[in-house]
Amino acid sequence: MKTVASILALLALGRSKKLLEDGKIQADAPSCVKVRCPKAWVPKVGHHTLEGSTPEECCDKTCELFECTGAYKANEDYFGNVGSSVQACCDKMCGSEYHCDVGYVLADSRAAGTTKEECCLPKCELFNCTAPWAPSAAKKEVVSDEPEQCCDQTCAMVNCSLPDWVVNESKASEVGSSPGACCTPTCGNAKTVCPFGHLVQEGAKNKSSDGTAESCCTKQCKAHVCSAGWAPDVSKQEDFGEDDGDCCLPTCKQFDCSLEDGWAPSNVETVGSNETQCCVATCKQWTCNATESWLPVPGKENATGSSNSACCEPACSIFSCNSAEGRIPVQAAATVGGSSDDTCCESSKCTQIRQNMTVLKADQHCNDLSEAECETKYFLHADGNSSAVVTCTFDDVYKLCRYDVAAAIKGGCSGMDAK
Structure with missing residues (x-):
């Protein structure tokens, strides 16, 4: 039976001691006061009054440790909550199977939501474009409910009161967003693009253009093709002109260079009218x-x-x-x-041949010669573009004068002929 004294002693010692049935006090009962909760755990309610020595006894897990799976996704706003269930720790996602009404699209299958307002967004096909906006077939599938994303701008919204532009009333309801698309340019406007070799003359810059280069541009000499016998006059390239007389100079095509006098034609397109300008010297x-x-x-x-x-x-x-x-x-x-x-x-053998030998006559052959005259004769062999000098040599084995083909001099020797 617990006595008043033992109870008072227990209170004095704190929860770290335990009162036994016989009134005796058991020392060193574990207290949660000494337990430090790990990361993502929080102390249990009344932590300092609880007995225990482990995080499981003294602490609660927060949602930061809970893994949301399937149709649920984590929300960092819940990480500080105590809990371990999808209801306490997760948001339900719209899901890829969520069905939106016609004209709406699923915004994000992984977004948190359970209603059409939370999960669906409207497409431009539901938006009513009114003046100064025009409906755009190309934007029907765009997800938006704003005119800037769903409609096309018309020319009525474009300011044509700018330098080098005038209003074109006929385009007010047409789709357009720039002066170039909606307004009429003057000839001096940068939109007036003349073809190569054409330019807007100073006096025509304030003239209204009908949209064609012909209505604003005048031909320059650099666009003129000179006729045969004429060459462009480079000093007049930027001048306005229409013919050879305005834009060209005569060329050397009209001058005769004499081969007999040692002159050959140079570039016939060169401007000139004499040998120095139009001809080039020959080796003559x-x-x-x-x-x-x-x-x-x-x-x-x-x-x-x-x-x-x-x-x-x-x-x-x-x-x-x-x-x-x-x-x-x-x-x-x-x-x-x-x-x-x-x-x-x-x-080098040619020198000795010229000094000591003579060529075989047309009706002679090495085989016809005696030993004494054998090695004083040579034969000229010609075959197409190749030639050779073949000397006669005496064969001591067969006692016969023969052609020394093995020692033939390819290419022959200068100054030798078949005389």
């Missing part, structure tokens, strides 16, 4: 400087040019033959034009 007028190893090129007299590089070719005397490969300059290299090994060089 140029003298190739042999002392500098330049030689004339046959057939190039009428080619245009006035320099060694254009009209001449270098002499073989300045070409370097590869002595390491047994190549030497051809005979009279100073009078032979060329810049290649094939043209300017020959085998």
Whole structure:
């Protein structure tokens, strides 16, 4: 039985002590006062009077810990509420299956709401456009109930009392939102776009335009196409003009350049009336400087040019033959034009052949020769554009003079013929 003294002792000790049935006091009963609630938990009502040692005994979960699923979505405004149910912690969503009336669309399936007012928005097909607005078929599916989004502006709303514009009453009820679409321009208006080579003359800028370039624009010389034998006069490109006399100058097409005198036609479209203006010199007028190893090129007299590089070719005397490969300059290299090994060089064997051998006669063959005269003869072989010098050589095995084909000199030797 609890005595008055034990009860008083209990009150003095607080809730951390427990009074037993026999009146004795049990020490160190756990108190929620010492428990700290975790994040998103709040102390239970009367927290400081409760016994316990865990968050579950001393604290309540808030809605911040509750997961809204299915047709419900979380609302941060409820995070501080104590609870763990959709009713306490969540908002019901409109849902993708929500049915809106004709002319309305589901605003947001994930938005919070349960009524048509909360879940549906009107389309422009329900909006009545009145003057100065015009109905717009293209905007029927737009979700709005404002004229700016549902209707087209008419020209009646456009201010045409601006510089270079005048009112066009016939367009008042037409759809439009700019002076360009609704007003009539004057010829001086930037809307008046002249084609290339046309311009509004100063005196025509205040004239009302009928909407065509022809009503405002005048042709300039830069738009005129000069006839054959005429070229544009660049100094008159910005002038107003209609014909060759206004806009053009005579060209070299009307001048004759004489090839016989060493002149070839230049650009016939060039403006001019003499050789200097209309012609270009040919190689007929140029003298190739042999002392500098330049030689004339046959057939190039009428080619245009006035320099060694254009009209001449270098002499073989300045070409370097590869002595390491047994190549030497051809005979009279100073009078032979060329810049290649094939043209300017020959085998070093050619010198010995010219000095010690003679060509076989037309009716002779190496096989006809005796051992004594065998190696004093050579044969010139020509096949199309290729040639070769083949010497006769005596075969000691067969005791026979034969053609030394293996040692043939391809390209031949300069100064050799079949005499």
